[in-house]
Amino acid sequence: MRRPILVYIHNDDSQVCNTFCKTVFCSSTIIDYLLDNYIVWPWDITFQSNKNTLMKIWEEVFSIEFLSDFFTEEWPLMIGIMRRFEYKTDRLITSDYQFQPLLKSDNLMGKQKSEVSEIVLNKLRLFKKQFDENEQVLSFNFVESNGLSWEVILETAKYLSLNDAISAFSTNILSLLQHHSMKFQLSNPDIPFIQMILRKVKPEQIVSLQLDGFRLWSRIELTFLSTFTNIISMTLLNLPYDKEINKYEKYFPNLTCLSLCYDNEINLDTFSSIFNQFWDRIKRFEIRCAGVLCTHYTTYRSNKSYQVNSTVKYFLFDVGQFPLISMSNYYECNRLCCLKSIIILIKQMANIRCVHFIINKYDIEAFMDIHEWEILVQACSQLKNIKLQILDRMFQNDELTQKVFEIQTALHNIRQTIRFQIFGL
Structure with a gap:
């Protein structure tokens, strides 16, 4: 039968501690109850060396500093420890255990x-009750109760970040993921969460990161993240145009795919400051956003120009997830501005092989300009594939079919090897 752990922190320099230990903690009533119900771990911090050891152990177990939760003037301390039940928490799990202070000196x-004595005994009984309830919940078998096999859970986990997999299936899934050597993405992990992950899975299983682009990631945080040496893909969310990104090359030398995601439309006229920082190993570049701002209606235009990039071979531009009304109005204002702005960017990718657009069916007409596609094919001699993916079912449309045929014919006249495709779900 499992028992809760009781940590008793003693300080000989404290008169309250000495009195409590002799008259209460060592009384037969308390000792008898503890022997039947608890595992007791006493620790004396009278000497600094002992205090340092306690702090080190505490940080290893709970991924937080001991003195950040308790102050030295609160001795004697009684702290209960139980296993953690993840579904009760709203934050990322950083330890398999949780603790709760049961007694502080100001209670005495x-x-x-x-x-x-009565206060102490009641505190111990209450925590034991909480422990028993927690253990009952933890004995709940997720697999049996939901009728899901571990094979189904593993298949589901493939489409989740590691953070979401833990939230959905608890930290119990980590040993299974390690056994199957599955690859995962981490999303905005803090240092305690990284430390917990490193205890549970192999570092090489983390191959992708998703980070808030507007956040200033410290050198210490990036150093911890660089422990995952197999990172090949990074997604930056809402990255400011003037933000430095080339620092990531130092921490993630194997990074080959960079994805930038924005909640709103982006201004490609000011995007060059980001693009010009790309380093040699970036082979795949993705932009996911709500559309492209038309610079005809902005007062600010960047004086910076795009530098030619010779390493990016695949480019994805995804506006399919953002069917905004403002986009439709914008296309009515200047139907060709979106495609023209994107092609100006793509033309700077000297060795681009494949261009992939994901759009909504309402945006198809804006991408049917033969002249712009001819400009792109003439400028990019290595380009082989142009894909237009529509996030909807494609119905028979004679006008659209004819337009696609005309584009294909025009591009073949420039280079026979070029392939122009349009397809739906």
């Missing part, structure tokens, strides 16, 4: 011995 002030 002005109390008689009998009163203190």
Whole structure:
């Protein structure tokens, strides 16, 4: 039968501690109850060396500093420890265990011995009850209760970040993921979460990162993240146009895919400051956003120009997830501005092989300009594939079919090897 752990912190320099230990903690009533219900771990911090050891152990187990939760003037301390039930938490899990202070010195002030003993005993009984309830919940078998096999759970986990997999299936899934050597993405992990992951899975299983682009990631955080030496893909969310990104090359030398995601439309006229920082190993570049801002209606235009990039071979531009009304209105204002702005960017990718657009069916007409596609094919001699993917079913449309045929014919006249495709779900 499992038991909760009781950590008793003692300090010989404290008169309250000495009195409590002799008259209450070592009383037969308390000792008998602890022997039947708890595992007791006493620790004396009178000497600094012992205090340092406790702090080190505490940080290894709970991924937080001991003194960040308890102050030295609170001795004596009684702390209960139980296993963690993840579904009760709203934050990322960083440890398999959770703790709760049961007694602080300010609870004892002005109390008689009998009163203190009763307080302590009630605290111990209450935490034991919480522990038993927690263990009952933890004994719940997720697989059996949901009728899902571990094979189904593993298949589902393939489409989740590691953060989401833990939230959905608890940290119990980590040993299974390690056994199957599955690859995962981490999303905005903090240092305690990284430390917990490193105890559970192999570092090479983390191959992708998703980070807030506007956040200033410290050198210490990036150093911890660089422990995952197999990172080949990174997604930056809402990255400001003036943000430095080339620093990531140092920490993730194997990175080959860079994806930039924005909640709103982007201004490609000011995008060059990001693009010009790309380093040699970036082979795949992705932009996911709500569309392209038309610079005809902006007062600010960048003086910076795009530098030619010779390493990117695959480019994805995805606006399919953002069917905004503003996009439709924008296309009505200047139907060719979107495609023209994107092609100006693509033309700077000297060795581009494949261009992939993901759009909504309402945006098809804006991407049917033969002249712009001819400009792109003439400028990019290595380009082989142009894909237009529509996030909807494609119905028979004679006008669209004819338009696609005309584009294909025009591009073949420039280079026979070029392939122009349009397809739906």
